[in-house]
Amino acid sequence: MNLPFLHLSLNMHPDQISLVMGAFAIFMTLCSALYAYGYGALAKKSQARCFWMGLWSFGVFSFLTVLAADWFSLIIFLELCSISLFLMILAGDVKTAVMYLLTQFAGAGSLLIGVSILIRDSGTIALGPVCPSAFPFFLVGLGLKAALPVMHFWLPRTHSMAPTPASVLLSGFAVKMGVYGLIRLSSESTAPLFLYLGLTMAIYGVIQALLQHDMKRLLAFHTFSQLGFVMSALGSGTEAGIMAALFYSLAHGIFKGLLFCSAGVMEKKYDTRDLGLLGRGIRKDPVTFALFLVGALAITGFPGTSGFLAKSLVKETLKEGHHVLAIQALFLAGIGTALSFSKMAFYGFMKTRPFSGKDMEKEERPREMKYCHAAMLILALGTLALGILPFSLPRSFPMDTRIWLSWGNLLSALSPIAAGILFFTFLPGLFRPLSIDVPDLYWLFSQLERPFNLLSSVLQQYHNGRLPRYLKFLLAAILIIFLLLIRSDQ
Amino acid sequence: MTPVLVILIPLTGAFLLPLLQFLSRKIIVLVVCLAGGLSFLGNIWGACSGWLRPTVHLAGGWPAHIGIALIHDPLSSPFLLLAALGFGSVLICSFDRTEKFSWRFHVLLFLSWAAVNGILSTGDLFNLYVFYEIFSVSAYLLVAFSTMEWQAIEAGFKYLVFGTVGAMFFLFGTTYLFLFTGYLNMARISEALMSEPGLPVFIPAACFFIALSIKTGAFPSHFWLPDAHSSAKSLVSALLSGVLVMVSIYVFIRLFSVVFIVLKPLVFPLMLGTGSLSLLTGHLMALRQDDIKRLLAYSTVAHLGYILIGLGCASAAGFNAAIYHAFNHMAAKMGLFLTAGILASHAGTRKISELSGLGWDLPFVSILFVLFTAVLVGVPPLNGFMSKWYITLACVERNQAIPALLIILGTVISSGYYLRIIRRLFSGKGTQGTSKDRGATWYVVTLMGVLCILLSLLPLFPVFTDTLHILGNWIMDISMYKDLVMIP
Numbered sequence: 010m011n012l013p014f015l016h017l018s019l020n021m022h023p024d025q026i027s028l029v030m031g032a033f034a035i036f037m038t039l040c041s042a043l044y045a046y047g048y049g050a051l052a053k054k055s056q057a058r059c060f061w062m063g064l065w066s067f068g069v070f071s072f073l074t075v076l077a078a079d080w081f082s083l084i085i086f087l088e089l090c091s092i093s094l095f096l097m098i099l100a101g102d103v104k105t106a107v108m109y110l111l112t113q114f115a116g117a118g119s120l121l122i123g124v125s126i127l128i129r130d131s132g133t134i135a136l137g138p139v140c141p142s143a144f145p146f147f148l149v150g151l152g153l154k155a156a157l158p159v160m161h162f163w164l165p166r167t168h169s170m171a172p173t174p175a176s177v178l179l180s181g182f183a184v185k186m187g188v189y190g191l192i193r194l195s196s197e198s199t200a201p202l203f204l205y206l207g208l209t210m211a212i213y214g215v216i217q218a219l220l221q222h223d224m225k226r227l228l229a230f231h232t233f234s235q236l237g238f239v240m241s242a243l244g245s246g247t248e249a250g251i252m253a254a255l256f257y258s259l260a261h262g263i264f265k266g267l268l269f270c271s272a273g274v275m276e277k278k279y280d281t282r283d284l285g286l287l288g289r290g291i292r293k294d295p296v297t298f299a300l301f302l303v304g305a306l307a308i309t310g311f312p313g314t315s316g317f318l319a320k321s322l323v324k325e326t327l328k329e330g331h332h333v334l335a336i337q338a339l340f341l342a343g344i345g346t347a348l349s350f351s352k353m354a355f356y357g358f359m360k361t362r363p364f365s366g367k368d369m370e371k372e373e374r375p376r377e378m379k380y381c382h383a384a385m386l387i388l389a390l391g392t393l394a395l396g397i398l399p400f401s402l403p404r405s406f407p408m409d410t411r412i413w414l415s416w417g418n419l420l421s422a423l424s425p426i427a428a429g430i431l432f433f434t435f436l437p438g439l440f441r442p443l444s445i446d447v448p449d450l451y452w453l454f455s456q457l458e459r460p461f462n463l464l465s466s467v468l469q470q471y472h473n474g475r476l477p478r479y480l481k482f483l484l485a486a487i488l489i490i491f492l493l494l495i496r497s498d499q
Numbered sequence: 500m501t502p503v504l505v506i507l508i509p510l511t512g513a514f515l516l517p518l519l520q521f522l523s524r525k526i527i528v529l530v531v532c533l534a535g536g537l538s539f540l541g542n543i544w545g546a547c548s549g550w551l552r553p554t555v556h557l558a559g560g561w562p563a564h565i566g567i568a569l570i571h572d573p574l575s576s577p578f579l580l581l582a583a584l585g586f587g588s589v590l591i592c593s594f595d596r597t598e599k600f601s602w603r604f605h606v607l608l609f610l611s612w613a614a615v616n617g618i619l620s621t622g623d624l625f626n627l628y629v630f631y632e633i634f635s636v637s638a639y640l641l642v643a644f645s646t647m648e649w650q651a652i653e654a655g656f657k658y659l660v661f662g663t664v665g666a667m668f669f670l671f672g673t674t675y676l677f678l679f680t681g682y683l684n685m686a687r688i689s690e691a692l693m694s695e696p697g698l699p700v701f702i703p704a705a706c707f708f709i710a711l712s713i714k715t716g717a718f719p720s721h722f723w724l725p726d727a728h729s730s731a732k733s734l735v736s737a738l739l740s741g742v743l744v745m746v747s748i749y750v751f752i753r754l755f756s757v758v759f760i761v762l763k764p765l766v767f768p769l770m771l772g773t774g775s776l777s778l779l780t781g782h783l784m785a786l787r788q789d790d791i792k793r794l795l796a797y798s799t800v801a802h803l804g805y806i807l808i809g810l811g812c813a814s815a816a817g818f819n820a821a822i823y824h825a826f827n828h829m830a831a832k833m834g835l836f837l838t839a840g841i842l843a844s845h846a847g848t849r850k851i852s853e854l855s856g857l858g859w860d861l862p863f864v865s866i867l868f869v870l871f872t873a874v875l876v877g878v879p880p881l882n883g884f885m886s887k888w889y890i891t892l893a894c895v896e897r898n899q900a901i902p903a904l905l906i907i908l909g910t911v912i913s914s915g916y917y918l919r920i921i922r923r924l925f926s927g928k929g930t931q932g933t934s935k936d937r938g939a940t941w942y943v944v945t946l947m948g949v950l951c952i953l954l955s956l957l958p959l960f961p962v963f964t965d966t967l968h969i970l971g972n973w974i975m976d977i978s979m980y981k982d983l984v985m986i987p
Contacts, residue, residue, distance in 0.1 A: 055925070085879040092878065107918050111911050114876075118907030121888060125895035125903070461912065465783035472722065472784065476657055479722040483664065486719030487709050494701045494708075494765060 026255060030075035030189055033259055036391070037182045037266060038068030040384050044270055045174035047380025048277065056100040060172065063096030067178060074186055079134045080124050087154065087186060088117040094183055097175035098167065105170040108455075112163045116153030123147040138196035147194055155187025157240070158209050161233050162450040165217075168229035169282070173273025176225060180232045181266035185258045188239055192251055195243045204244025208338045210237030215345030217449065219352070222442035224272040224282045227353060228265065231308065234342060235261045238323055241335055245326040253322035260307070260315035260395050267304035267388040271297050274381055275357060284356040284442035296382055298358050303389040305350040307396070309426045310343060315395030317422050324421065340425055347429025352440045355433070501556040502569035502620040505545040505579070506613050509538040513609035516602045524600070531605050535590040538612055542583030545620070549576035553983050555622075563984050564687050568622040572980060573973040575619045577822055578749045581829055582619065584950070585742030586612045588833065588943045592734040595938040597844060604644060608738075611637035615746050622984055624673045624683045624758075627750070631669060631714070635662045638743055642731045654723075654730035661723040665713030672706030676758075679703075686984040689758050689977065704759045704766060711754070715747040717807060718776040721800045725784070728796035729849075733840025734940070736792060740799045741833035745825045748806055752818065755810075757977050767813035774807030775902050782912040790849045791839045794916065795832065798875065801909060802828045805890055808902045812893040815971025820889030822970065827882040827954055831874040834947035837940050838868040842924070851920055858924035864941070865924050867948045872917040874951050877910050882954035 042064055067090055074086035091113035098106035123146030124134055131140045139147055152160040164184070168176050195203060214234025221227040239261070242254040274297050276282050307314035320343070327335050433440060471482070512534025519527055548554055549571030558567040571579070586608070593604060614634035621627050639662065643655030677683055679699050680691035692700055709720075716724035724744075728736045755766050781801025788794035802824070809821030841864050842857050843849045858865040874883035887906055894903040957963045973979060 088879045103922060107915070107922075110918070111915060114914055115907065115911050118910055121891060122895065122903050122907065125888075125892045128892065129896050461783065461786065465786045468780060468783055469787055472725075474726070476660060479657075480660070480664075482722070483661070483713070483720050487668075490709055490769065491702075491705045493769060494705045494762075 026189075026192065026251075027075050029255065029259070030185070031072050033185075033262065034071040034075060034182055035068060037178060037262060038064065038071070040266060040388055041174045041177045041181070042068075043387070044177060044273070044381055044384035045172075047378060047382075047384065048172070048174055048273060059096045060100045060175075063093040063099075064174070064178070067093035067097070071182055071186060075189055077136070079136060080120070080127065080139075081134050083136065083190065084117055084120045084124065084150075087120075087190075088113065090183065090186065091117070094175065094179060097178070098171040101172040101175065102170040105167055109163055109167045112153060116150045116160075118150075119146045119153070120150030123150060136193045138194060138199070144194075144199075147190075151187050151190040151194065153187075155184055155191055156210075156233055156236060157206055158213065159450060161210075162454040164233055165226050165229040165449055166451050168232065168269075169223055169225040173225075173269055173276065176229075176269045176273070177266045180228070180269055181262040184232065184236060185262055188236065188254065188258050191240070191243060192254055195246065195251065197246050200244050200246025200250075202244075203240050203246075204332065204335060207237045207240030207242070207244050208335055210234060210240060211339060211342040212237070212345075215342050215349065217447060218349045219345060219440065220443070220447040222284050222444060224275065224284055224287075224353065224357060225269065226282075227284070227349065228268050228272060231268075231346065231349065232261075232265055234346065235265065235308065237342065238320070238339060241339065242323040242326055244335070245330040245332070247326060247329065249322075249329065250326040253319070253326045256322055257319040260319040260392070263388050263391045263395065264304045264307035264314070264316060267300060267385055267392060268308065270381065270385045270388065271301035271304065274378070274385075277381075283444070284353065285444060287357045297385075300382070300385045300389050301358070302354070303392055305354060307392045309347045309350055309429070310422050311426060312419055312422055313393070313396050315392045318396055320422060321418050324418075340421075343425030344429045344432070347426045348433055348440065351430050351433035352442070355437065356442055502545060502549075502554065502571050503556055503558070505538075505541045505571075505620060506569075506617045508541045508613075509534065509609040509616065510613035512538065513606050513613060516606045516609070520602050527602050528594075528600075531590070531602075534609060535587065538609070538616075539583050539587045542579045542586075542616065545571050545616075546576040546579040546583070549573065549579065553979075555983055563622070563684050564682055567626050568684060568984055569620045570622045570980075570984060571620060572983065573970055574752065574980075575749070577826070577970065578619050578745065579616065581745060581826060582612070582615050582742055585738060585829055585833065586615075588946060589734050589738045592737075592837065592940045592943050595734075595940045597938060597940075598732075598734070604641075607637045607641050607644065611641065611738075611743070615742065618746055619749060622685050624676065624685060624688070626683075628666075628669055628673055631750075632666060634743070634746070635666065635714070638662075638739065641735045641738070642727045644732065644735065648730070650726075651730040654726035658723045658727045661713055661720060665710045665720075667710075668706045668713070669710035672703040672710065675699075675703045675706065684984065685753070685758050686981045689760055690981065690985075692758070692761050700759065700761055704755075704762050707754055707759070708766065708769065711747050711751050712773060715744055715751070715803055715807075716777075716800060717773045717803055718780055718800075719773075721777060721780065721803075724800055725793050725796040728799060728836075729790060729793040733792070733836055733843075736796070736840075737833040737836035740796065740836060741829040744799065744803060745806075745829065748803075748810070748821070748825060751807075751810060752821075752974060756818075756974055757980060760977055763813060767811050769811075770807050771811030771899060771902060774804045774809075774811050775905050776804070777801065777807060778804030778902075778905050778909050780804075782909050782916075786912060786916050788916075789851050791843060791851050791854070791920065792836065792849055794851070794920070795835050795839060798913065799828075799832060801913070802832070802875070805887065805906065805909070808899075808906070809890045809893060811902070812890075812897045812899065814893055814897060815968075815975045816889065816896060817893035818974045819967040819971045820886055820893050823967070824883075824886035824890060827874060827886045827951070830947050830950040830954060831871040831883060834867060834871040834944055834951070835875070837944050837947070838864050838871065841940060841944070842868070851923055854920070854923050856924075856927040858921075859928065864944065867944055868924070869921055870948055870951060872921065874955075876914045876917055880955060882951060882957070885955070885958050 070086050070089040070093060074083055074090055077083040077086055095106050095110040098109055123143045126143040127134055127139055130142050156164040168179050171179060211234050214230045214237060218227050218230035221230060239254045239257045242250050242257055275287060279287055307316035310316040310320040324336055515530055519530055550573050553572040556569040557563060611634055614630045617630035618627060639655050639659045642658055643652045676688055680688050682688050682691060713720040728739050759766060778801050781797045781804055785794045785797035788797060806821045806824050809817045809824060842854060845861060846854050846857055874881045877884040877887045891903050891906050
């Protein structure tokens, strides 16, 4: 039997997707590092050490993940990435970090079973579509990484509780590695499944995001919703669809990183993430607002930003596949996105703050904040560059770039934004941040430990140290073994 | 060098020590060191010679079907190596400043070393039984040794009761086979049973299965294990979990792949079931423990489950994976028990909830502790991950979905409970100040860490794959073993 171990594709030729993703990994890690440098020291020295160790190892391992040429080494590096992120999240909240790690271990386990089935059934573990018997395991494993519906339960909590530089990497690149896996997995036959999953994600994420009052949680749900756009691009099942998904992932990683960064700056300044308690940022901190605006426009798909091109690409691929309903659903999700970012801009930056008497504003540390702003500036420039310089993309890009600037396309991009903003200006009260936590699936999955606890407490009762009882169990077991062996004789 | 010497050297050590006890302490220490070093070298030599050229020694020159054959073959050699590493490191630990030097302890240690080597060498069933008894008696005493706490004595007593039941079944099975076939030599019995399938084969098979699962501590008879492993001294716990338990795994492989080869399709699924249940029970019980050593003991039950699942696959890949996992478990679990011992003695308690802040006091030991837990949980490039992966692969190859899923579940549960300890270790502030006390245990623990790293690097070399290939072939194809024993 062939026992595979790390076969890296470094000496082979990683294809363009790998190279683009690898470059992107390094870019995001460096931006996050710059931001983290400005974000200020963590509470304890040990935490800071953990954080920086995690950050740099994440950079290395995520780079290796996307360069791997077979599923097995991809999974190994993916798991190492999860551990690095665990170290980073540890600085924010220990419980969340543990939950994240356990979830990711479960996902990696499922992937490993998938790979062993792949070895048994098809004999090859090269990256690519897998045989149907292994597919469910891959879907669950990669789904946990890429936060497919139901398997996304860890995402909002992790993204909101992690320290902001870690959220930037989580949203910016960690989930993209799951998407990268799904890109490798996608084929004609998986397309419809991915399409429906994607649409569910896009709509559900937006609805949840509109109900949030915690800035980072809102952004986390938008990550979920935007991943829906990526998945529906994969749902077209064509080469162009894969390219669209890839481009969307890149664009989203950058602008979502930017948005998380601005949320982090606000949190640092006002010591809260609650939209109901924030406000006035536009005067106090115009730079942050301007940079936030770039990100917000990008996520809504405003022409000139990377979001616009990404959304056009997705629409184009769906149009080719004649998925009219899907386009309409994405249109709705677009309106929701515009609404929710109007809300974030208004309540986070424009409105007067409710507690004007008690000023919670912290003393500024301009020198360190500068690094945060520098990181954000780089991300903003990246967003704009991806929007304005579409010709800098790899030459094998199968799309005709001219259609991007047609009137119809501009109109279809602007209309959800306009609709969202209009809706918001007329009914701002409807979207006032409520101070209730809207339940998500996290609760359901946090109950999963119950059966285990129950089972172990039942077992505990039988381990009470009484020798006669133990011997009774032993006797029963002996009888069962005899019966089993003798019965199989007949 | 014949297989006899491998048994004789530690046995000589064990018998010399009581005679020399009247001499000065220095001489005793010298004898212990000498006997230990020689036994270590003997084991290594036996392992190498067994691997390169399987050897048979007929005791007293009697032919194999009448006399006792001692065999070193490619199956016994990895276990001889395991025993050498385990006993050697425990011997070094026993010279630690915190341990009270006692020649009685060393007598027991050498006695069990000799018995283990005997079990690994013999090709005769009754001889196996005798060695098993020596082994068990010394293990009972080691558990109850010297601490003179009621816990340790009670644990030793429980172990004794369970072990006696196991020994009874073992003897019963041996007698049955002897009466039925007229042989005690394993290869001969296997040959004789080939032509006689049916009830007569099932009864001794069931007896041996029960006896061995009691001796290993597999699911329904695991009750003695956590008590024994947690109440004993740390170095004894390390020895029990790392080596002594694996000896029974060797006997499992030997008996059921040689003697009861006829029953292969029946017994191995049973092993798979026992393994799965042990895995689940061990992990679930470990989840609730507050005593750090008891937690580790339950984790041993779970890891026995992994190994039994590997065996239960009854394929070359499964056997290889199980043996590889036995090594990884030995290195990591011995390290864990020893580090836990250091931590517990520093804190003055074994309760996990009272270990807070020790990570800052004993940073090196704690980091090693984290490394060992990472090995056992199966964090990717480490050896524990690789062996679990091989076991999963073997399971899937045999279409065994449930054990494969349980392995994954086990990873998740175990990372849960180990993270709890690690969190506790690094929470709060250190109180006692950093300790720079480096005893012998400290060096052994470091050695185990290095061993883990080396074992992790193994799969990178193609030689390792070839080695596993030879091993797997040897276990699967028993005709080679039979030829070896029956020709002379």
